[in-house]
Amino acid sequence: xxxxxxxxxxxxxxxxxxxxxxxxxxxxxxxxxxxxxxxxxxxxxxxxxxxxxxxxxxxxxxxxxxxxxxxxxxxxxxxxxxxxxxxxxxxxxxxxxxxxxxxxxxxxxxxxxxxxxxxxxxxxxxxxxxxxxxxxxxxxxxxxxxxxxxxxxxxxxxxxxxxxxxxxxxxxxxxxxxxxxxxxxxxxxxxxxxxxxxxxxxxxxxxxxxxxxxxxxxxxxxxxxxxxxxxxxxxxxxxxxx
Numbered sequence: 001x002x003x004x005x006x007x008x009x010x011x012x013x014x015x016x017x018x019x020x021x022x023x024x025x026x027x028x029x030x031x032x033x034x035x036x037x038x039x040x041x042x043x044x045x046x047x048x049x050x051x052x053x054x055x056x057x058x059x060x061x062x063x064x065x066x067x068x069x070x071x072x073x074x075x076x077x078x079x080x081x082x083x084x085x086x087x088x089x090x091x092x093x094x095x096x097x098x099x100x101x102x103x104x105x106x107x108x109x110x111x112x113x114x115x116x117x118x119x120x121x122x123x124x125x126x127x128x129x130x131x132x133x134x135x136x137x138x139x140x141x142x143x144x145x146x147x148x149x150x151x152x153x154x155x156x157x158x159x160x161x162x163x164x165x166x167x168x169x170x171x172x173x174x175x176x177x178x179x180x181x182x183x184x185x186x187x188x189x190x191x192x193x194x195x196x197x198x199x200x201x202x203x204x205x206x207x208x209x210x211x212x213x214x215x216x217x218x219x220x221x222x223x224x225x226x227x228x229x230x231x232x233x234x235x236x237x238x239x240x241x242x
Contacts, residue, residue, distance in 0.1 A: 008045040015050065022069060054142040074143040077136045081152055084133035085182055088160070091126035096162040098122055130155055153181050 053061055053070035054077075061070050102115040133155055141147060159180040 005045050012045060012048055012050070019051070052139075054139040058144060070143050074140060074145060077140045077143065078145070078152075081133055081136040081140065084129050084136060085152075088126065088129035088133060089182060091122060091129050092160060092162050095119065095122040095126055126160060130160055150181070150184075155182070 049055065053066045053073050056064065056066060061067060098115070098119050102112075102119065106112055106115045137152055137155065140152065145152070159182055161180070
């Protein structure tokens, strides 16, 4: 690990020499953040600030003439965010499949232990993909990416679940849950055919629910009308009897 960190320090030092040709940095700040490839007392190299355009405010980027570099960095983060969402969708689907297989097919202590270890791997992949997306999304916002853009949104823990299965009969209550935004769009290019097939089934299932709920609403309105009319008839009868 120490050798890898020393190598990373040297790479960071080379990167900073290249960066300083394109991004002006205050001399005092650069001296404070200087990297000594042989000094382990400066902290871990993975924690060293690189001073990319995203670390400056919009006003500072304008003052230093970094708009072009900021635009290029934003493109990189957008691409990486799309990749992270694709990896996240794949990890979520894999985890759900593994859980279903374990519940249906695995029995015995030895097999259960192995299956649980496999679930740990897929769960870690899901967590890593979520962390990767959140990292890039944070930098996208720092670079001026509009938070109102529906293609990318803040990722919450309740988004890290698979949408309702379209291969099984619908269970009571599942029709009221909405799917996470991560399943919309064509970000998961490696599994686009499978995702789109599921989403088409989900669309027609949701459409049938919408139409059925509309019919239920119409029936309820007519029931109220019949109830009011029935009470009116009873009122007339009681008035005649009185």
